[in-house]
Amino acid sequence: MSLDSIVTADVLILGAGNAGLRAAIAAAENGANTVIVSKSPFPGGSSVVAGGLIEASFGEDDSEELHFRDTVKGGAYLCNQPLTQILVNEIKSRIFDLESYGVAFLRESPSKFKLVSSGGTCVARDLTSGRNDVVQRCLYDKARSLGVTIYSEMMPLKIFQDQRGAPLGVAAYDVQRGDTFFFQAGAVVMASGGLAGLYKRRATPRNTAGDGFGLALDLGVRLVDMEFVQFIPLSFVYGFIEGMTLGEGDSYGDKVRLRNALGERYMERYAPERLEHSTRDVVARANYLEIQAGRGTPNGAILIDATESDPMKAYFQPHHMAHRYRLIVDFYGKEKADLKEPLEAAPSALYICGGIEINERCESNIPGLFACGEVAGNVHGANRLGGNSLADVQVFGKRAGEHAALFSRDASMKFPDRREMEREFLRLKGLLDGNGRVSPRSIKKDLQQLMWDHMGIVRSGALLTEGLKKLENLKDRLSHMGAIGSARRYNLGLLEAVELPSMVSLAEAMLRSALLREESRG
Template sequence: MKKLFTDVAIIGGGGAGLRAAIAAKEKIPSLKVMLLSKKPLGVGGTTAIACSDRMAFHATLPYTLLEKDNWRHHAMDIYRIGGEVSDYNLAEILAKESADALEYLLSLSVPFARTKDGKIDQFLTDGSIYPRACYVGPETAVEIHRALLRRFKSLDIDLHENAMLYDFIVKENRVVAAKFVNTTTDEPFCVFAKSFVLATGGAGRLFKRNVFPSEMMGDGYAAALRAGAELVNLEFMQIGICHPHILFASSGSMFRSLPRVVDENGEEFLTKYLSPDDVNRLTELQFKKGAHWPVSYESPTKVIDLAVYAHLEKGHRVFLDFTKNPSYFSPESVPEEILKWSEKVDTKLFALPTPYERLLKINPAVVEWLRERHIDLSKEPLEVQNALQHFQGGVKINERAQTSLKGLYAAGECAGGQHGANRPGGNSLLDTQVFGKIAGENAALEAQNTHISDFQVEEERITGQIPATEARNRIMELVSRHGFLVRFDDELRKALDELERLEAKGIAKDEKGLAFLLETRNMLAVARAILTAELIRSESRGPHLKFETFNPPVMKFVPRKDEWNKYIVLRLVDGQLKHEIREPVRPREEER
């Protein structure tokens, strides 16, 4: 097998990977740094293509409310809104380092919006108490990626594109090498390094409904798991209302403008799936959906997500129609607390005749952004569906972004422990920059004091009975059907049994080649880990919705339980998936 050598190997070309590579090179310029990306830079990676009506970067700045110790409120938001199932020490790092992370991006000319007095403009986003969300517009993430890419190209960093990770080589609990396959040539190769940073993103493409780039199959999770690393919080995945094709999260301002939610026949169907009490307060629920965009057990707005899901499951399509008001809406029906909010835009916002005109007042940038993509909200509806949008968990890290294996760091969406069940909006982009920098710098420091390994590596000999295409389709069907928005214990057990039978039979290479086979093997490993975590957590919390009955409007949840204020850590031991229920790092008494 072909061998490559470097001091620091960064695996992943999104926001976290680029930040880690830049940080490693800036920390110790004499080191050889290599970045390996599954797709060409700018084509793959969630940060490079993610869009929403107002994509946010969460930051506590010197003038962010409350001005005294304001970072403490940010850290506590992350921890409490996360359901107390994340590590508070990591939340503190995110909050404390957020201003410096934003300042670095400003130094790279990211054009964050400013107020008239020159300060960075900040708005209140889902899951926050105080306004901290900085933004460029619908393409905030894209602008950040472009700026990082410019800086990356200015440095002497080796780049290998079309490189898919599929395994690590571990010696005495240290990662010494990583196995890759070229996705265009099917040629396997091995990278030897003194330290590694894993920044491969989430596994959203395991699910049929998602807003992830096509390459996000969970390669980093799978390789780390097989190497012996710990994974945490895999049952928590953010699911929101998104466009099915343009990878667009239809969040805050879209729902606050109160469009009609209709199907392909133009029928307003929500009331069919809601209780009488929820129907009576539907205007309020729909508006608040903008502040509670990812589905969450703790939010009453979850019934809107579940109504959309139930209607889609019956074979319908779903749209947001901004040309007319919902039948249940009238300006008089808007609650006082919402009218107070509207004063931030216009005291007569809800007197405007259509949702389109309200959206134009609240967020004109998204109207123009969609028009540029040939979607004119003044004339046509926007198609939406429930879609997986972000993995909250991943490979468990500590304050130094180090995993449970020596020589292996992780950052961004593939890392775990820094987020809980829920996540304040904008903290995922922040996470890529804060822990991307920490991972890159610490990997560089470790590489200074580590010797590189060199030994022969055999090529893979994988045999099995099930063709890779057939196996992949079955994996995706099982995960999408049983591990997505509506979860039942009995169905999860059956799905896991089938995955175990599939693994026992093995996956065979078919006409799609070696890279496809190895990627499918990764998908199987991650699918088993996700469904296992979902089965173990016997409660509802955040986006993890466990049901006793789901027949809307009858929705009987397994309730949230205080004894589950813990997280589930998964590890592969002698080929068997083992779990440990562990106490997260809690706030100090004086922080509570």
């Protein structure tokens, strides 16, 4: 296997979610020849499925100061405050950018946005345009209109560096054609999203394996706050939609009861006053503990019992959320969808608050390597407010694109050592030739279970240390891994084999970060 194609760009962006697309728009507007490489078929990871709430202080009773205060308090005082200040100051202008790209935010009148409340905000502050795939589509169209080229289903293998450590470009593998590429670049922006795919249950799409963090770690990038993972309390436990959110206690009316397999209303033990209506972190923790203690159903779930609730007041009824009601009917049956019988649910991983440490120009500690969106850290501290991620991707996406474009003007484009690159493609060939050895799928499943059990919602020093030991065993198995089948095109096993070493390095970084954090925050 050798190099098939070379593509040259001033700015190369890894990831085509909201953050990557917003960075691309800014880079192109600053005169940079801009290329996006995304490993997924359709651009976007979590951005495509997100609820679409964006925090911006447009309310009459609101201010940037209140937005700042809520964010810092919500983040358990661990936010990088200069970055938080930028977020709250600039998001309103970014909302107007989005409107100019065609996003129609809901309004109460021509001069007044419709604002809704989400957890942790002292006033209603969240704008919405319905679902966030609309925002994604408008960003995509805008980026394309500026001449940004997007390579989707293109799997990065390695970021090459010069002697100073600055990125020279990225070797990648085209999943559709089986060809190999080198993307030479003056600056690289990491916008590869989150890492919920490291967990057995995730509320995010498949392409959130977190391998982008691993690519950056290989360069010696500094990560922050990697122990702060957000989980949602209730999600599907079946089929391809396992992990997809099933809302929160309030979604099922005031008479909802969460029960374990013994029929106990266990929230009485964890939160005797607010019970099922407690905040999502409290309910997620209780659900997790019940399941881990063996009091869950055989599917590893608890039961949402809303049989006493008025079904017309519950959130998942057709008149509230038709598409999700339909999914519940498909997977659980009509009786459960109509809440006449209890339905199974479990917590799932949603969002990483930490990530690549950035400054106000979105620079990492590696010159020429920028980061924005969920892969970047230190904006939200220990806990992110509901609509602050979709705000963050707009604000820091723009900044990352602008500063990467500026950096690329003085960057000297060099080609990495040919032999080093050939080694990367030989590694790929080795994985293809390794058919029949340890399967990547089995290692991935064990890694996801390990993260669920040892780096889940409730942790202890002993659990984390044991997790690190188990990880050593997984590392051994990595060296015997081979993709299933020798097909060069559309080989999912090969993709997983490429992702896994990065996922394992990332898992280790998270376990070690969590060991350092001895108090409970966020």
